[in-house]
Amino acid sequence: MRIGIDFDNTIICYDKVFAAVARQRGLVPEGWEGLKTDVRDHLRSRAGGELAWRGLQGFVYGKGIGGAEIYPGVRKFLAACREAGASVYIVSHKTQFGHQDPDRVDLREAARGWLRTAGLTDTAGAALAAGNIYFEDTLAAKVARLASLGLDIFIDDLVDVFEQPHFPKATRSILFTQSRPPHPAHCEPFATWADICRGVFAA
Missing domain, CATH: 1.10.40 (Ribonucleotide Reductase Protein R1; domain 1)
Structure with missing residues (x-):
């Protein structure tokens, strides 16, 4: 998977x-x-x-x-991915530098540093390999990247991602949201990571 x-x-x-x-x-x-x-x-x-x-x-x-904090349940989900032998990728629409930032901090490196500090990469048995992290300049490039990876499942908090015309139809769309429906018919809304874990790994 x-x-x-x-x-x-x-x-x-x-x-x-x-x-x-x-x-x-x-x-x-x-x-x-x-x-x-x-x-x-x-x-x-x-x-x-x-x-x-x-x-x-x-x-x-x-x-x-x-x-910033890690969402509750993410660690357990990644542990379940590791146990299941699933390959995990991060695909993010994130510019390299922020708006109105006089210090020109590299936002992508800041994100990678946060992932390391959180123990999600570069640790023994981590489900997420540092080489499986992709940051793209535009939403279209993000969708192109996830399509090129041949993903079975993609999890995102933005409906806009799943509504992109080139979003791969074969990829299961999981929307991480606490908002009320309606949601696009092809999206599966989950309010918590515990729910996502059950939805992905339930027998």
């Missing part, structure tokens, strides 16, 4: 770090709590908010990535 997984907001969760950095920068009130999407919507509702949001993204995905 060949399984592909998106990175941002699928393996890695930025909710707490976005809220923390937004508070530090005075972009939200002291004590403010919310998800990444809540921070985005709050900033975009204000004049100049889009620029502030891009600057926040550039920092969090780069220098601030150490404050």
Whole structure:
């Protein structure tokens, strides 16, 4: 079995770090709590908010990535992949440098560093090989990459990926989401990684 997984907001969760950095920068009130999407919507509702949001993204995905967390259940899923002998790939749409980032931090290297620190690569028995990580500049290139890998399953939090015209029809589409339907008919929505694990590996 060949399984592909998106990175941002699928393996890695930025909710707490976005809220923390937004508070530090005075972009939200002291004590403010919310998800990444809540921070985005709050900033975009204000004049100049889009620029502030891009600057926040550039920092969090780069220098601030150490404050991000792994989604609960990802480790168990990867352990199940290893036990089943499945090949696992990360295929992500991630630019090399962030918007409004004066430090020009390499976001792809930051992501690879986070994966190593989290123990998901470069460790004995890791289900994810460092050579199986792909970052692409565009959504179309991401879909082309996952198609070239001949994946049996692809897991992503964005419906847009599965709606791309060249998304391979033979690849099972698993949508990692807590939003309510409707979802595209060919997507299987799962709210947690425990659900995904059961959906993929249930006998």
